[in-house]
Amino acid sequence: MANHALLNNVEHQHLKINPARSTHLGDGVWYSETFVSEFRVAQAHYPIFFIKDDITNTFSPVCLYGINKDENLFLANQQWQAHYIPLSMQRLPFAIATQNTMQNGVATQERMLSIDLDSPKVTTKQGINLFLEHGGNSDYLENIINVLDNLHHGLQENQPFIKTLIKHGLLESVSLELDLLNGLKHNLLGFYTINEDSLNQLSSDAIAQLHSQGYLASIYMIIASQVHVRDLVALKNEQLMLQKHAV
DSSP, X not given: OOOEEEOOTTTTTTOEEXXXXXXXXXXXXXXXXXXXXXHHHHTTTSOEEEEEETTTTEEEEEEEOOSSTTOOXXXXXXXXXXXXXXXXXXXXXXXXXXXXXXXXXXXXXXXXXXXXXXXXXXXXXXXXXXXXXXSOBOHHHHHHHHHHHHHHHHHHHHHXXXXXXXXXXXXXXXXXXXXXXXXXXXXXXXXXXXXXXXXXXXXXXXXXXXXXXXXXXXXXXXXXXXXXXXXHHHHHHHHHHHHHXXX
């Protein structure tokens, strides 16, 4: 259970962040949300799919890091083994919070920075300082603020993109059978992807509109990213081989 508190330089002056990456430190997730503006860099490293929230009936694009729940195949030696870490993972253990305020007599919501005090990344011992000696933000914290700002805008830009995909019938559920070591098979279920048949059947006007919105390039990035599923399989097979030799 997370224990979020609004970050301030009085109560939290001595807090530090452990920069290592590991399952023990909370990085053991098999996917996390990504954003339209992040697709270009994310698709160079990770397969991008969509997940559906069955309660809200909404879709979200995600980067996939493993083929099993709670499995991140990019974690090794206390590091994340890829040149780019998605924003939704960079921001941990921080989150965006809102606080009701009055501005010129008008009630408004102000975005604030919160920290999960129970995160294993949070420490008072060795780590990266959040604040300078006299209370100013460290470079690390300034970067986190920028990450969360990009994440906030990313959440906003995802909504119209997904609505457009649904409007054109471009999302479909996908089932992938993955070949692992020793003839093992693994079915990857529960994700959605771009329906290429529906995409190819769109009218020239619809394609032109997608292009003008900047969505056509994003769609093709998603399709192209899925070649990285084979990279996940290779990482999984490497893990299985190491486990076999360790027995």
